Amino acid sequence: MATVTPHAAPVYPYRRSADQDGGVARRKVVVVGAGPVGLTAALGLSRHGIPAVVIDDDDTVSVGSRAICYAKRTLEIWDRLGTASPLMAKGVTWNIGKVFFGRDPVFAFDLLPERGHQFPAFINLQQYYLEEALVDAAARSAGVELRWRNRLTGIAPARDGARLTIDTPEGPYELDADWVIACDGARSATRRLLGLDFKGKVFEDRFLIADVKMRAAFPSERWFWFEPPFHDGGSALLHKQADDVWRIDLQLGWDADPELEKKPERVVPRLRAMLGPDARFDLEWVSVYTFQCRRLDRFRHGRVIFAGDAAHQVSPFGARGANSGVQDVDNLTWKLAMVSAGTAPDTLLDSYDSERVEAADENILNSTRATDFITPKGAASRLFRDATLALARSAPFARRLVNSGRLSVPAVHRGSPLSTPDRDAFGPSPAPGTVAADAPVVRDGAAGWLLSALGGQFVALIFADGPVTGAAAAALRSLAHAPAPVRVVFVAPRSVVAPDGAALCIDADGLAAQRYDARPGTVYLVRPDQIVAARWRSFDIAAVVAALARAAGR
Amino acid sequence: MTAKLRSDPAFADPDAFYQLLIEAHDGLNEQQSAMVNAKLILIFANHIGDLDVIREALAAAKAGV
Numbered sequence: 001m002a003t004v005t006p007h008a009a010p011v012y013p014y015r016r017s018a019d020q021d022g023g024v025a026r027r028k029v030v031v032v033g034a035g036p037v038g039l040t041a042a043l044g045l046s047r048h049g050i051p052a053v054v055i056d057d058d059d060t061v062s063v064g065s066r067a068i069c070y071a072k073r074t075l076e077i078w079d080r081l082g083t084a085s086p087l088m089a090k091g092v093t094w095n096i097g098k099v100f101f102g103r104d105p106v107f108a109f110d111l112l113p114e115r116g117h118q119f120p121a122f123i124n125l126q127q128y129y130l131e132e133a134l135v136d137a138a139a140r141s142a143g144v145e146l147r148w149r150n151r152l153t154g155i156a157p158a159r160d161g162a163r164l165t166i167d168t169p170e171g172p173y174e175l176d177a178d179w180v181i182a183c184d185g186a187r188s189a190t191r192r193l194l195g196l197d198f199k200g201k202v203f204e205d206r207f208l209i210a211d212v213k214m215r216a217a218f219p220s221e222r223w224f225w226f227e228p229p230f231h232d233g234g235s236a237l238l239h240k241q242a243d244d245v246w247r248i249d250l251q252l253g254w255d256a257d258p259e260l261e262k263k264p265e266r267v268v269p270r271l272r273a274m275l276g277p278d279a280r281f282d283l284e285w286v287s288v289y290t291f292q293c294r295r296l297d298r299f300r301h302g303r304v305i306f307a308g309d310a311a312h313q314v315s316p317f318g319a320r321g322a323n324s325g326v327q328d329v330d331n332l333t334w335k336l337a338m339v340s341a342g343t344a345p346d347t348l349l350d351s352y353d354s355e356r357v358e359a360a361d362e363n364i365l366n367s368t369r370a371t372d373f374i375t376p377k378g379a380a381s382r383l384f385r386d387a388t389l390a391l392a393r394s395a396p397f398a399r400r401l402v403n404s405g406r407l408s409v410p411a412v413h414r415g416s417p418l419s420t421p422d423r424d425a426f427g428p429s430p431a432p433g434t435v436a437a438d439a440p441v442v443r444d445g446a447a448g449w450l451l452s453a454l455g456g457q458f459v460a461l462i463f464a465d466g467p468v469t470g471a472a473a474a475a476l477r478s479l480a481h482a483p484a485p486v487r488v489v490f491v492a493p494r495s496v497v498a499p500d501g502a503a504l505c506i507d508a509d510g511l512a513a514q515r516y517d518a519r520p521g522t523v524y525l526v527r528p529d530q531i532v533a534a535r536w537r538s539f540d541i542a543a544v545v546a547a548l549a550r551a552a553g554r
Numbered sequence: 555m556t557a558k559l560r561s562d563p564a565f566a567d568p569d570a571f572y573q574l575l576i577e578a579h580d581g582l583n584e585q586q587s588a589m590v591n592a593k594l595i596l597i598f599a600n601h602i603g604d605l606d607v608i609r610e611a612l613a614a615a616k617a618g619v
């Protein structure tokens with residue numbers, strides 16, 4: 001009889017900290033939860049020179065079937081934090097999704113139809129491998145201290161921080177923090193201890209999720225079936241992960257018995273029907289899930305700031321959970337660094353709240369729409385779903401209505417208080433509030449990428465076709481000494497003389513200029529999280545300084 | 555908001571339209587009729603292609619129900 005053989009996870013031992021030795025120690029930032037989001041927060045803070053203590057109630061990585069798909073934007077963030085390469089090496093790259101109705105393909109999409117990007121639309125990788133890589137990176141990072149088997153059991157917020165009560169195998173201790181970042185997941189203890197509501201909706205459906213080890217010839221694409229011939233009545237999803245492990249989701253319906261459906265003797269025949277009678281596979285993990293979409297009203301509660309699943313939860317159709325959580329903390333860490341250094345007002349952190357609530361609403365909207373299509377909530381919605389699928393066989397418009405999940409893309413913060421509205425006209429290109437676009441460039445004689453050249457601080461990205469000298473060069477040099485220092489990055493079709501201290505990116509293919517709809521003289525001001533703050537057709541130091549002040553919350 | 559949805563008579567031969575609509579359901583059972591209607595709504599909606607018009611039409615259809 002088949003059994004379930006889980007992945008052998010690392011164990012991170014509990015170690016006593018000097019903070020447990022009496023007296024209440026004070027730390028700048030305590031991150032609650034060493035999941036993907038908490039670990040990324042700590043890595044980000046470290047890059048901004050802010051030390052962080054990360055506490056986690058467990059001593060290992062994520063167990064079981066959880067996130068597998070990480071989006072281009074998330075990979076770009078991890079690359080900036082120095083941890084994308086092990087993920088790329090281990091993960092399975094994909095760009096193509098296919099949707100089937102019955103036996104027939106009805107719709108295919110390419111999530112990255114153009115060349116010239118460092119990262120693919122997605123990689124698939126088991127969440128335990130992701131967390132292992134992030135733990136390794138955190139352990140190597142200056143100022144990050146990981147404390148395993150440290151469980152948050154109490155929190156008393158104050159004007160200048162919070163006092164935490166933390167339980168350990170050796171008993172509890174108290175710790176003061178100037179700032180707390182709550183990344184303790186969907187069942188967040190921080191949220192519960194503060195008595196905060198987590199409102200939203202539960203979808204009345206159950207999904208069998210199996211991670212199966214097998215050698216199979218399916219391509220590295222996302223395949224989704226509505227009413228497949230092999231699974232009566234429900235939908236199915238197939239995805240390739242690392243180490244020949246495949247993720248299979250089968251929709252079971254609300255009436256399914258989760259305990260019964262998890263039993264290998266129930267699971268194996270379902271998988272045989274899908275994979276064929278001769279398929280040889282082993283079960284790595286099986287679970288039955290119900291999905292929900294909900295969020296906190298506000299993500300910022302004074303000095304306690306929520307991120308990731310602790311702040312918002314979505315159904316997995318669209319891979320918007322971990323991806324949005326990583327994007328939360330990328331939005332947060334630079335703001336927290338500036339506020340705690342006194343170079344920006346405290347209200348800068350309110351823009352974390354407004355921007356990431358906006359992003360969460362967008363993710364919840366997309367995820368709710370997909371789940372409503374996959375799990376129609378009544379007879380009328382089922383009828384329209386089936387009619388859409390039937391039409392999709394022949395009518396191109398109906399293919400666009402088929403929704404098996406709209407996959408994670410970064411939110412656009414159209415009305416962000418940090419953005420300076422456009423004064424000049426631009427064609428299709430990243431408007432203020434949008435993540436800056438990547439493009440292949442040559443730096444110091446080597447092939448590289450524009451987003452890596454931008455790095456993680458404020459950048460004035462200047463498109464030029466000749467040397468920059470005189471007053472403009474002097475003005476640019478002054479930006480390095482602004483309260484929020486600005487790095488200057490030139491993009492030019494060929495080598496030009498750039499002022500001292502400025503980086504030069506050669507845009508030989510013209511892709512950067514094209515993606516930014518840039519002409520010589522075009523300037524983009526980019527935030528440390530690589531979101532465009534402002535842009536102009538010509539360089540005007542006063543405008544740049546004003547936009548910079550606004551982007552820093554002043 | 556000015557109405558975009560047309561509610562003045564549009565057909566030169568309204569009886570002919572009505573006959574077409576009814577005849578399309580000849581010989582269909584309830585379930586088949588429902589499916590034809592659902593497909594028809596989707597096809598019309600795409601042809602209209604204007605959410606403002608569709609919102610008004612939905613409100614008009616729901617009035618009194």
Ligand SMILES: Cc1cc2nc3c(=O)[nH]c(=O)nc-3n(C[C@H](O)[C@H](O)[C@H](O)COP(=O)(O)OP(=O)(O)OC[C@H]3O[C@@H](n4cnc5c(N)ncnc54)[C@H](O)[C@@H]3O)c2cc1C
Binds near residue numbers: 055127188310322323
């Ligand atoms: C079936 C499934 C598929 C998914 N697929 C995807 C996908 O493809 N892509 C994607 O982006 N997302 C996906 N997700 C969502 C993704 O798994 C979550 O969004 C992600 O794990 C959230 O990360 P987090 O760090 O916020 O929380 P978690 O990963 O839940 O981490 C929270 C951490 O806090 C710790 N903790 C909890 N309580 C305490 C306490 N009191 N004290 C100290 N520590 C505590 C926990 O031990 C844990 O380590 C999927 C989820 C499911 C269930």
